[in-house]
Amino acid sequence: MKTVIAEDDGLPALVYVSNKRYLYLGRTQLRIRDLHSAAASLLVCLDGTVKFRASSAQLWNSAKSLLIPAGSRISIDNQGAVLAACYLDAAKADFLLLKRKMESVSDGVYFNLPGERQLADSLIRLRDDAPGFAEAQQRMESLLQQCAGSAMASGDSRVAHVVDRLRHTASLNISVKQLAAEVGLSESGLIRLFSLHVGAPLRRHRLWYRLIDFVELTLAGVPVAAAIKASGFTDAAHLSRCYSAFFGVHFSYAFSRRTNARYVVDACPAGSARDTAPISRQQ
Template identity: 25%
Template sequence: MEQRWDGSVVLEAGRLLFRGRLGTTHAHAHAAVQVVVVRSGTVELADRYGGRLAVSAAVIPSRATHSLHAEDAQGTVAYYDSDSHVGRALRSRFPTAPGDRVTDWTAAAVQSACPPDAPGGGRAAAAPHPAVGRAIDRVRSRLHGPVTLEEVATALHLSPSRLGHLFAEELGLPFPAYVRWVRIRRAIELVRSGATLTQAACGAGFYDSSHLTRVVHEMFGMAPSQLLRDVQWEPGPQRIRPSGPGLAGAP
């Protein structure tokens, strides 16, 4: 029987943080840098090549396909936005692309001194290249509707190919993947504020709730119904406590 996720979740600028009982995900790849720290029990990570390893800590870069299986495990999982201070620092642990094997993730964790639940660790940072910073601001201000590379590039007086190259170089992921990640974060914020899944999908710019469901499966390895089941929102900014399954694949 698969272990259910059960713990507390914090959503703040640049970071999505889970602490509690870790569960299981199917294979997925997110657009954030993920940190997993196991406090007790057993957690096994699997990569796209069939590599499997029980881990005590791991740093998983964006776009790396993986799955997680836990048995009687407690720990912390954090997702750091690719444009955050910590996200950038953690990406530097992978000097050679693509860093998509489980042994890469455990080696990166050994090099990393930043605990996933350190206060303020998720503060957002401006991208080094001014065009990327302006593009990020434009994306975030237009999540209620379509956001395309061509439209954003035109607004910044750049060619789409140039802006796409800058995103890949500065953030380590394609422009569309970044947009999907920011939309998911916005949908979670809306649900926290009392929106239904359908309302959250619309407000975050997804075509419909089915579209949101597909993207959550792709980036978290589970369905939104599992992600948000029995959620109780704690007082304070952007904080939730699920009593059922929580964020799959989260500190």
């Protein structure tokens, strides 16, 4: 297993790459751009606070925790805060359970999760322990259960089926008509159901899984141009736009050798058989 060490000899941010719950645990300020999400996420300040404004709002709010629905547009000023972000599992009821505990603002954005300081402390311990992929995912599952106050239940079985199909065939343009037929719905019925439960249009959410496939391929050593093609993006510009919109930072920054981050992946390159041995890379 090859490891690439960044020029900065400080401790790295930790990134657990997953097409279920993707987890970022920062150590220094991350300057976030405007977001146009394709997957719901829980943002937690490990230190400091963020200011945020939904697309239809005029006023800024401050918060230490923020629940962002898939498909939303939001501006964030992190004011020097150190951030953690968990991109939630669309096949489960993560978002629906968490939002019941939080305060609502415009465009379905939620903030001020009860116990957010304890959650931040637990995420700091997770980051500093830097466990393997499986243990990290188990610990994150437990933390989300504690925050939601109940077991993280599955969502609608038809949506779960479509999400699973998108995860494993992201590079393919399987039609909405075919996916709808697989779950016994009309195209319009699936579009409405998917938007209701996931928050983002089906085709946009598929781009999220393409992006995860691209990251996994790149970390496995596949050249960028080949990874772009294999993961289903049109070209480098399409990839860059999606990366910036979904994560709030430029792709060139995220994968720069000057960016101190360790990536842990529990998968072989996209499209191949899953493997139990994690890939650990330090940029």
